[in-house]
Each structure stands twice: as structure tokens, then as C-alpha cells.
Amino acid sequence: MFGxxxxxxxxxxxxxxxxxGLVVARALDEVGRHLEPGRTTMELNEIADAAIRRWGAVPSFLGYEGYPASVCVSVNDQVIHAIPGPLELQAGDVVSVDCGAVLDGWHGDAARTLIVGGGDPQDEFLVETTRRAMWIGIAALWGARRIGEVGRAIDAYITDQEASTSRQLGIVEEFVGHGIGTEMHQDPDVPNYATKRLGERIGAGMCFAIEPMITAGGGGVVTEEDGWTVRTADASRAAHWENTVAVLPDGLAVLTEADLGRTELAALxxxxxxxxxxxR
Incomplete structure (x- = not known):
């Protein structure tokens, strides 16, 4: 990731x-409105695909390195990259939807984790902690000198949450955030964990996808035989939140949030x- x-x-x-980014945000909002028991993960894919195309964009994921769908829909112990299919959602399922779109040659990428019909306190804690970790990582882009400071900020927050709540949390280290722009995945990698080397300098005009993946157990993962679906090694549940963020001289712009991240960033x-x- 260096040089x-x-x-x-x-x-x-x-x-x-x-x-x-707005196309991605709208598509994810639409999927969220249809997240209900009995809905299949393929139906969610179709809803997202239609929304992306309705707004004049094309799904970034469809066909990417052979991926066969427009979004990833990962349920419970699936962390990322699960292929939509006939699986019917049940009340209490933890569902992560990862969505990308390209419009006029530029990409947006974001993910949200929601609980079908509400969940138990442990699942709600996992989802909210992961969401908050994403915002901590995004905020670290402002004022940080090097990209590794994002991972350090996320790692410190997760460690603090473990200590203060006595609940186990794991950071998935095998998959990381990334640069984004005219390609969906660009340099540099953005770790979600503390590393000894801090990596590239952060500067105006850089755009990143910040995306912590947190589990309610250990951080180990395995990839299924389909070559895409990533599960937790210990069958613990997982959450994944992501936003596309631009660093500019006068501040940050969270491109995949309707309000540009104004509310969350102001609090930080x-x-x-x-x-x-x-x-609006």
C-alpha cells in the first residue's frame, strides 16, 4: 500500500x-424501505438495480471481476460480498447491503447494515458500533497526515467499546477500505486497524471509501466455495458500514450521504x- x-x-x-454518490445513497434508502421478513436477497438486488438505472447510472458491481449481481447482500455471519439469491429474510436478521454505481465515469460506493424488524440488544450494539466506527474513521481524515491514522482511530474506538461494555468485538483485517474515483477500487488501501506504518500522506483532492467491518466475535473470516461470500470464521454476526468521502482544502464531503455527512461531522x-x- 506504500509508494x-x-x-x-x-x-x-x-x-x-x-x-x-447520491445515486448510491438513494438506492440504499430504497432497499432499506423494502427490508422486511419474507423478502429475498435477490429481490433486494432487483430493487437496487432498478433504482440505480432509474437515476441514470450503472451498477459498479455487476460483472466486476465476474461478480454476478448489482449489490452484495450479506446476512448474519456473512461479512461482505454475499451473492443475492433465494434466501428469505427473517425477523431479527442482520443484513448488510453494499452498493456501487458509476455515473459519467465516476464511482460512488457505500454500505449499510440494518436489522430486519428490529433486533436484540447485542445486534443493535454491533450495528451501531460499526456505524459509529465508520464516522470516527471518516473524521480522522480531517487533520490526519497519513492514511494509517484512519485505521488507528477506528481500532482505538473499537478497543474502547470492548473495554467499556465488556462485549467482544472483532475487526476484520483481511478486507480494507480504498481509494475511489474513475475506478471503483484505487490506491491507497485504507486499513480499519492500527498498523506500524502510517502509509501515504493525505491531501486535498483525495477520495476514499471508508468501510469498517466489525464482528461480534473474532476478526477471522473464511471465503465460501462461490469465491465471493465472506463469513466470520467463528459464525459470529457481522456488520459493515461504508461511505465515499472527498478531502478538500476547506473540509470533507461525504458523497454518499444525502446531507454530505453534515450532522455527523459537526458532532465530531x-x-x-x-x-x-x-x-432535500
Whole structure:
């Protein structure tokens, strides 16, 4: 992850990425409105695909390295990359939906984890802790000098949550965040855990997908025979949250949030970049 060329975007480029990011945000919102018992994961895929195309974009995931669907729908102990199919959701399932779209050559990428019909306190804690870890990681981009500081911030938060609640949490280290722009996956990698080497310098014009994957057990994972679906090695439940974020001279812009992340960033003392409209 060190010493590689990183794509820098102009503010105009980021404005274009915002359009792709809004498509992703809208598609995920629509999936969330249809998350209910009896719904199959393939139905959720079809809902997302239709939403992406309705807004003039194309699913980034479909056909990517042979992936056969428009979104990933990972349930319970599935962490990421689960292929949608006939699986029917049940009340209490923990469901992570990962969605990407490309519009006019620019990509947006985001993931949300929701509980079907509400869940038990342990699952709610896992989902909220993962969501919060994502925002801690995003906020770390502002003021940080190097990309490894994002992973350190996420790691410290998860460690603190374990200590303060006496609940086990695991950080999945095998999969990480990434740069994003004219390609869905670009340099640099963005670890969700503390590393000795801090990696590349963060600068204006860089865009990242920040995406912690947290489990209610250990951080070990296994990949199923389909070559895509990643599960926890100990069968513990997992959550995955992700947003596409631009770093600009005057602040951050969370491109896959309707409000640009304004509410969450304000609570963390981070400015939102100017020149971008929040969706009303």
C-alpha cells in the first residue's frame, strides 16, 4: 500500500462524484424501505438495480471481476460480498447491503447494515458500533497526515467499546477500505486497524471509501466455495458500514450521504466542504 500513485480530483471532479454518490445513497434508502421478513436477497438486488438505472447510472458491481449481481447482500455471519439469491429474510436478521454505481465515469460506493424488524440488544450494539466506527474513521481524515491514522482511530474506538461494555468485538483485517474515483477500487488501501506504518500522506483532492467491518466475535473470516461470500470464521454476526468521502482544502464531503455527512461531522468537530448541495 506504500509508494503508489494516487488519483487527485479537482473540486469539479468531486462534484461529478457527488452525483454518483447520491445515486448510491438513494438506492440504499430504497432497499432499506423494502427490508422486511419474507423478502429475498435477490429481490433486494432487483430493487437496487432498478433504482440505480432509474437515476441514470450503472451498477459498479455487476460483472466486476465476474461478480454476478448489482449489490452484495450479506446476512448474519456473512461479512461482505454475499451473492443475492433465494434466501428469505427473517425477523431479527442482520443484513448488510453494499452498493456501487458509476455515473459519467465516476464511482460512488457505500454500505449499510440494518436489522430486519428490529433486533436484540447485542445486534443493535454491533450495528451501531460499526456505524459509529465508520464516522470516527471518516473524521480522522480531517487533520490526519497519513492514511494509517484512519485505521488507528477506528481500532482505538473499537478497543474502547470492548473495554467499556465488556462485549467482544472483532475487526476484520483481511478486507480494507480504498481509494475511489474513475475506478471503483484505487490506491491507497485504507486499513480499519492500527498498523506500524502510517502509509501515504493525505491531501486535498483525495477520495476514499471508508468501510469498517466489525464482528461480534473474532476478526477471522473464511471465503465460501462461490469465491465471493465472506463469513466470520467463528459464525459470529457481522456488520459493515461504508461511505465515499472527498478531502478538500476547506473540509470533507461525504458523497454518499444525502446531507454530505453534515450532522455527523459537526458532532465530531469536522467542517463540511463548500460548493456542494445537500439533498432535500
Amino acid at each position: 503508489r500513485r494516487i488519483q487527485r480530483k479537482s473540486r469539479e471532479d468531486v462534484v461529478r462524484m457527488r452525483s454518483a 468537530g469536522v467542517p463540511v466542504a463548500s460548493g456542494f448541495e445537500a439533498e
